[in-house]
Amino acid sequence: MTSTKLVALAARIERFPIAGSFTISRGPKTEAVTVVAEVSRDGLTGRGECVPYPRYGETPEATLAAIQAMRDAVAGGLTRQALQAAMPPGAARNALDCALIDLEAKAAGVRAWSLLGRPEPAGRTTAYTISLGTPDAMAAAAARAAHRPLLKIKLGGDGDPGRIAAVRKAAPKSELIVDANEAWTEANLEQNLAACAAVGVTLVEQPLPAGKDEALARIRRPLTVCADESVHDRSSLAPLRERYDAVNIKLDKTGGLTEALAMADAAQALGFEIMIGCMVATSLSMAPAMLVTPQARFVDLDGPLLLARDRDHGLRYDGSLVYPPDSSLWG
Secondary structure: OOOOOOEEEEEEEEEEEEEEEEEEOOEEEEEEEEEEEEEEEOOEEEEEEEOOOHHHOOOHHHHHHHHHOOHHHHHOOOOHHHHHHHOOOOHHHHHHHHHHHHHHHHHHOOOHHHHOOOOOOOOEEOOEEEOOOOHHHHHHHHHHOOOOOEEEEEOOOOOHHHHHHHHHHHOOOOEEEEEOOOOOOHHHHHHHHHHHHHOOOOEEEOOOOOOOOHHHHOOOOOOEEEEOOOOOOHHHOHHHOOOOOEEEEOHHHHOOHHHHHHHHHHHHHOOOEEEEOOOOOOHHHHHHHHHHHHHOOEEOOOHHHHEOOOOOOOOOEEOOEEOOOOOOOOO
16 A cells, blocks of 8 residues: 555444354353454545454453554555554454455455465365363254364363264264363373374364473374464464474464465475464454465364354355355455
């Protein structure tokens, strides 16, 4: 964006109820709290959505303030490239980065993937998440979703081998991936990995706490182990090569699509498999992430499926197939 014409930045907090509740090892939530950034110029408006991540000390209010603090810079012609140095990685930069890309694409009259020189994304199978609960509750939820080809199972407590066995029995034909959300320990790591491998789990995400995951380099990993909380942007990749086989790229961690795409390239060069993941959010958060899907082995963009309602012009989901955004939504 090099135009000197007036550019305006607006931002707000939005709330979307979750259908039922969503539970991981850190606790339940009943709504998705997002922050939306809008950058307007010449009658066009670009939008981006982020989800502040409490795990990293982010709050909706602080994220909103961080975006609003960029008003003068945006009005002065801040480019997407300059944004990368002007803000640290995180949710606030993600919303603004995606808004700038959306605006650039609209101004150029092209889709975002063409603007960025990336392949056009196609429909992809997304994981569908089963919340953490008792074995019986998780088995019941898995049975209701057993028609879906890929299920993501939230684990993270005593009795996880029983939980994953119950889920597998309830969904015998689905591919299973597991997210432990840092809740396992060195003492139960190998037992839990073995229990997952025994029922054909394909991947386990972040079994140990970030910064306390050295044990992963000392054991024989019986299945693919994926970093989530341990990986943020390109700078965090190299130290993980001996501990993980895959990395979960989330735009709220990388600070936007610009870094996410660069990180995907760097991760592939280092030999990592790629998962593109999400927080529980609306289709406006998922839409930019679709541009990473051509490089991803695993796609986990089911956020809108967990909501009681999505925003207007949301992504099209056909069962577990998710399709690229229409330009009326983003990009």
